[in-house]
Amino acid sequence: MAQRLIVIGGDAAGMAAASQARRRRDRGDLEIVAFERGHFTSYSACGIPYWISGLVPERDELIARDPATFREKFAIDVRMRHEVTAIDLDRREVVARDLGGGGEVRERFDTLVYATGAVPTKPDWARTGTGGVFGVQTLDDGAALRAWLESEPRPRRAVVVGGGYIGVEMAEALIQRGLSVTLVEQAEQPMSTVDPDMAELVTDAMRAIGITIRTGLAVTGLEETDGRVSAVVTAEGPIPTDMVVLGLGVRPNTALAEAAGLPLGVTGGVRVDRRMRVAGVPGVWAAGDCVETVHRVTGMPVHVPLGTHANKQGRVAGINIGGGYATFLGVIGTAVTKVCDLEVGRTGLRERDARAAGFEFVSVIAQSTNRAGYYPGSRPMTVKLIAEKPSGRLLGAQIVGWSEAAKRIDTLAVALWNGMTVDDMTALDLGYAPPYAPVWDPVLIAARKAVDALAATDQ
Numbered sequence: 001m002a003q004r005l006i007v008i009g010g011d012a013a014g015m016a017a018a019s020q021a022r023r024r025r026d027r028g029d030l031e032i033v034a035f036e037r038g039h040f041t042s043y044s045a046c047g048i049p050y051w052i053s054g055l056v057p058e059r060d061e062l063i064a065r066d067p068a069t070f071r072e073k074f075a076i077d078v079r080m081r082h083e084v085t086a087i088d089l090d091r092r093e094v095v096a097r098d099l100g101g102g103g104e105v106r107e108r109f110d111t112l113v114y115a116t117g118a119v120p121t122k123p124d125w126a127r128t129g130t131g132g133v134f135g136v137q138t139l140d141d142g143a144a145l146r147a148w149l150e151s152e153p154r155p156r157r158a159v160v161v162g163g164g165y166i167g168v169e170m171a172e173a174l175i176q177r178g179l180s181v182t183l184v185e186q187a188e189q190p191m192s193t194v195d196p197d198m199a200e201l202v203t204d205a206m207r208a209i210g211i212t213i214r215t216g217l218a219v220t221g222l223e224e225t226d227g228r229v230s231a232v233v234t235a236e237g238p239i240p241t242d243m244v245v246l247g248l249g250v251r252p253n254t255a256l257a258e259a260a261g262l263p264l265g266v267t268g269g270v271r272v273d274r275r276m277r278v279a280g281v282p283g284v285w286a287a288g289d290c291v292e293t294v295h296r297v298t299g300m301p302v303h304v305p306l307g308t309h310a311n312k313q314g315r316v317a318g319i320n321i322g323g324g325y326a327t328f329l330g331v332i333g334t335a336v337t338k339v340c341d342l343e344v345g346r347t348g349l350r351e352r353d354a355r356a357a358g359f360e361f362v363s364v365i366a367q368s369t370n371r372a373g374y375y376p377g378s379r380p381m382t383v384k385l386i387a388e389k390p391s392g393r394l395l396g397a398q399i400v401g402w403s404e405a406a407k408r409i410d411t412l413a414v415a416l417w418n419g420m421t422v423d424d425m426t427a428l429d430l431g432y433a434p435p436y437a438p439v440w441d442p443v444l445i446a447a448r449k450a451v452d453a454l455a456a457t458d459q
């Protein structure tokens with residue numbers, strides 16, 4: 001008799017696991033059932049800001065594989081609009097509710113993949129049902145937001161609450177839709193994923209495209225007129241608006257896991273080993289935004305909810321379930337984003353992370369350009385490196401600049417992943433031609449500067 005794999009969550013991690021398991025085991029050997037409570041499978045939440053802005057015209061362009069493709073090409077029984085409400089580990093069953101009104105089903109499993117993603121932070125003031133308040137976690141959220149933008153009376157003003165990368169991307173998207181946008185951030189600066197000196201460059205770029213930035217300020221409530229939001233309430237008075245977008249971060253979606261007794265780590269994510277097996281629970285796997293992973297530089301547990309990790313972790317789980325061998329080796333915190341043409345990349349530790357982890361370090365900032373100075377289109381590029389003292393090992397890097405800045409972080413990520421020192425890095429054989437870099441690549445200039453800074457601390 002075929003064994004049975006049940007997957008909870010039909011997006012990046014869950015469907016990567018299901019498809020990898022299918023590639024290795026045919027339907028006579030492994031029956032696969034995936035439960036998804038939403039309307040879509042395998043879609044790119046990462047693309048939502050670009051769909052909102054209009055750069056990506058159609059919602060369906062964000063869908064990599066729909067349920068029909070999974071059913072027909074992968075023989076995966078995808079049950080859409082089915083929410084799993086309980087996991088019974090003793091009976092090896094899940095209970096799912098048909099959100100289309102079809103009642104409850106119980107399904108047996110031999111193997112379970114828990115891939116429920118993350119839950120966006122939603123303060124009490126945003127739970128009032130007032131019209132015009134949106135999250136951007138799912139395609140349904142995106143559709144609701146787009147419908148509001150296109151409804152009458154047309155919104156002219158927006159407040160984005162939270163200045164993380166999603167808040168910044170949404171602020172830009174709304175500017176591109178012609179709205180007047182205010183971004184409210186409780187901290188002293190938006191873009192706290194990079195150090196304050198680098199975040200300042202991003203803040204300047206945001207202001208330059210017309211985003212009003214209010215920092216050190218919390219939204220504490222809403223004002224409404226006829227059921228529609230008319231202002232957000234802050235300690236410095238109301239900010240009038242026609243819509244509010246929430247970008248306040250996420251936490252692992254572990255309610256079901258917790259109720260079933262799956263172990264959670266210190267960050268709140270499901271605890272897994274490097275093969276994505278849930279620690280101490282045979283036959284149960286977890287992947288994606290719902291799990292905790294390890295930071296390779298500090299060795300500490302972290303929760304880093306990114307699509308790049310969700311896809312890799314799901315793939316690892318699926319290969320292992322399929323009978324192969326694969327491991328997820330942790331993260332180093334590499335991430336990229338942009339504000340219009342200004343690109344931002346980071347990897348490894350920020351100064352405050354390095355300090356908290358107890359490292360001694362130097363940090364340097366090198367100013368350079370993305371192309372040879374004389375070549376048309378040459379623009380500034382700022383590279384920051386953080387290197388351990390006295391070893392010189394690279395601990396972290398950040399880049400802000402115009403074209404070719406964001407993906408240059410990958411060079412630094414590879415160096416960091418492999419434990420290179422800044423001294424090693426000065427010898428790297430990086431490509432040079434005037435349209436792509438100055439003769440000394442910005443990465444090499446920064447590495448040389450870090451070597452000098454280390455030498456200066458020796459004296």
Ligand SMILES: Cc1cc2nc3c(=O)[nH]c(=O)nc-3n(C[C@H](O)[C@H](O)[C@H](O)COP(=O)(O)OP(=O)(O)OC[C@H]3O[C@@H](n4cnc5c(N)ncnc54)[C@H](O)[C@@H]3O)c2cc1C
Binds near residue numbers: 011037137309
């Ligand atoms: C606006 C935005 C921009 C982003 N940009 C980037 C980016 O540029 N780069 C990057 O790396 N990452 C980005 N991300 C993050 C990335 O989208 C997530 O890390 C990724 O989607 C996580 O995949 P996942 O499968 O773990 O979880 P999810 O994509 O959240 O999928 C989990 C699925 O489980 C379903 N589910 C949950 N509970 C149940 C249940 N009980 N029963 C049935 N189904 C259930 C949910 O409906 C959901 O479809 C972005 C996210 C957002 C919101």
